Amino acid sequence: MMTRPFLLLLACLLLAHASEGESQAPPLFQPDARYKADLLIVIAHPDDDMVIGGYLARISLDDRKRIAVVYCTNGDGGGNVVGNEAGAALGQMRILEARRALSAWGIENVWFLNWHDTPGQNVLWSLDRWNHGLALDEIVRLVRITRPEVIMTFLPDHVAGENHDDHQAAGVLATEAFDAAGDPTQFPEQVSPPRNGGMANLTEGLLPWQPQKLYYFTDAFEDFGPYWHNAAELSPFRKSMMDGRGPTYETTTISPSRRVSYARLTVDQQIFYLTQEGSLGEQALKSQNFKDFAYPVRLIFGKSVVGGSPTGDVFERVLKSPAPFVRVRGYEPEHPDGLSFEMGDPWRFYSLFWKAHNLDHLAELIPVPEVAAKFGDKLNIALLACNQTQSLAEIALTPALPTGWTDQTTFTQYPVRPGECYPIQAQITLPASGKPEWQQLTWTAAAGSRQVGTVKLRVYAGDSGGLPQ
Numbered sequence: 001m002m003t004r005p006f007l008l009l010l011a012c013l014l015l016a017h018a019s020e021g022e023s024q025a026p027p028l029f030q031p032d033a034r035y036k037a038d039l040l041i042v043i044a045h046p047d048d049d050m051v052i053g054g055y056l057a058r059i060s061l062d063d064r065k066r067i068a069v070v071y072c073t074n075g076d077g078g079g080n081v082v083g084n085e086a087g088a089a090l091g092q093m094r095i096l097e098a099r100r101a102l103s104a105w106g107i108e109n110v111w112f113l114n115w116h117d118t119p120g121q122n123v124l125w126s127l128d129r130w131n132h133g134l135a136l137d138e139i140v141r142l143v144r145i146t147r148p149e150v151i152m153t154f155l156p157d158h159v160a161g162e163n164h165d166d167h168q169a170a171g172v173l174a175t176e177a178f179d180a181a182g183d184p185t186q187f188p189e190q191v192s193p194p195r196n197g198g199m200a201n202l203t204e205g206l207l208p209w210q211p212q213k214l215y216y217f218t219d220a221f222e223d224f225g226p227y228w229h230n231a232a233e234l235s236p237f238r239k240s241m242m243d244g245r246g247p248t249y250e251t252t253t254i255s256p257s258r259r260v261s262y263a264r265l266t267v268d269q270q271i272f273y274l275t276q277e278g279s280l281g282e283q284a285l286k287s288q289n290f291k292d293f294a295y296p297v298r299l300i301f302g303k304s305v306v307g308g309s310p311t312g313d314v315f316e317r318v319l320k321s322p323a324p325f326v327r328v329r330g331y332e333p334e335h336p337d338g339l340s341f342e343m344g345d346p347w348r349f350y351s352l353f354w355k356a357h358n359l360d361h362l363a364e365l366i367p368v369p370e371v372a373a374k375f376g377d378k379l380n381i382a383l384l385a386c387n388q389t390q391s392l393a394e395i396a397l398t399p400a401l402p403t404g405w406t407d408q409t410t411f412t413q414y415p416v417r418p419g420e421c422y423p424i425q426a427q428i429t430l431p432a433s434g435k436p437e438w439q440q441l442t443w444t445a446a447a448g449s450r451q452v453g454t455v456k457l458r459v460y461a462g463d464s465g466g467l468p469q
C-alpha cells in the first residue's frame with residue numbers, strides 16, 4: 001500500500017516532468033548593441049585618424065553615425081617632439097592621445113592591437129612583424145563585434161609619399177577582414193555558439209558579418225592631407241590617382257551643429273596628438289587660422305556588395321538589414337609560359353592581392369611603380385625573372401639609369417632553372433645632390449640574344465625621401 005506522502009511526491013514528480021516538457025526556451029540574446037558601428041576605421045598608428053579627421057567630425061557630430069576604430073599598433077616606433085619618452089613608453093602615451101582625441105567627438109569604441117610600429121615602406125615587413133594570421137584573427141573578431149556597414153582604411157598599395165608599411169598593412173588586413181568576416185569557415189571558433197551561459201567557454205558566440213562597402217584613403221603625395229602639400233612632388237607621368245576614384249568631403253564646410261568649419265573641428269582632435277605634431281593645433285586656435293587643417297578628405301572607392309557609384313556618398317545604397325555573404329575570387333594560379341621578367345615583392349604581392357580580393361581597379365591607380373627617395377640614398381628594388389621553359393636560362397640584366405645614378409647590384413647574370421623564379425635585388429644609389437624631380441629607371445632582361453622583358457620604375461628624387469626603403 002502506498003503511503004500518502006509517497007503519492008504526493010509521485011504527483012509532484014509527474015507534474016514537474018510535464019512542465020519541463022512544455023517549458024519555453026528564452027529568446028536568444030541579440031548582439032551587444034553598445035558596440036554596433038556604422039563605420040569601422042582600421043588604421044596603424046595613433047594620429048592616423050587625422051588623415052580623415054574632417055570626415056570623422058562631419059559624420060560623428062552631424063550625421064550621428066556610430067564609429068569604431070582599430071589601431072594596429074600603439075605607435076611605439078614613432079618620434080616624440082615634446083619629450084624624451086620613446087619606444088614602449090611612447091606607445092602607452094600615444095594610446096591615451098588617441099583615446100582623448102576620439103572622445104572629443106564621442107568615439108569611444110576604440111581598440112589597440114598593440115603590434116609593433118615598423119617604420120619602413122615594404123608592407124610585407126609589417127605583416128610579418130604583426131604575425132599576419134593572428135592580426136587578421138583579431139580584426140575579423142572586431143568586425144564581427146562592431147558589425148559595420150562600411151570599413152575605411154589605408155590604401156593597400158606602394159605609393160610615393162609617406163608610404164608607411166604599417167599603413168599599407170592596415171589596409172591589407174582590413175581588406176582581408178572585409179572578405180572573411182561573413183564567412184563562417186573563417187575563424188570558426190569565433191562564430192561557434194558557447195556551450196554555457198556562464199564561464200569557461202572556449203568558443204565566442206559571435207555571428208558572421210558581411211560589411212557592405214570598403215573605402216581607402218592614402219598618404220601618397222596626391223593626398224594633400226596632413227602629410228604632404230607640395231605640388232612639385234606629384235608624378236608627371238600619369239593623371240592624379242585620386243581624381244574620380246571616390247567621394248571628396250570638403251572641410252571648409254560649416255558644421256550645422258557646431259557652427260564652425262570641419263577644419264576647425266579637426267583641431268579639437270589634433271590638440272591631443274602632442275607627441276606627433278606638437279603645438280600645431282594650439283597655434284591654430286591662438287591665431288584662428290585653420291588653413292593647415294583645411295585639406296579635403298578624399299576617399300578611394302574599394303568595393304561594395306550593395307552597388308552605388310564610386311564617387312557617391314559613403315553611405316549611399318547601404319542596407320539597414322545585414323548583407324548576405326559575398327565570396328571573392330581568391331588566388332588563381334597564373335600559367336605563364338616561356339621566360340618572364342617583372343617587379344618582385346611588394347609590387348608582385350599587390351598585383352596578386354588586388355585580383356584575389358576583386359579589387360582589379362586598384363592596379364590602374366599607379367600603372368608603373370613609383371617610389372620617392374632622398375639624394376644619396378640607396379634604393380633596393382626587387383625584380384623577378386621566371387623560367388617556364390624546359391631548359392636552364394641565363395638571364396642578363398641591363399639597367400638604364402639617369403645621369404649621376406649608380407648601379408651597385410651585385411650580379412648582372414642569373415641562372416634560372418626550369419620552373420624557377422629568381423628573386424633579384426637591384427641596388428641603385430642616387431647622386432648626393434641635385435634638382436628635386438622625377439626620373440625613370442629601366443631594367444632590361446635578356447637570355448642570350450632573346451629579349452625577355454623590361455621593367456620600369458619612376459623615382460621622385462628629393463631632399464626628403466620618407467621612411468627606410
Ligand SMILES: [Zn+2]
Pocket residue numbers: 044045047048164167
Ligand atoms: Zn601613421
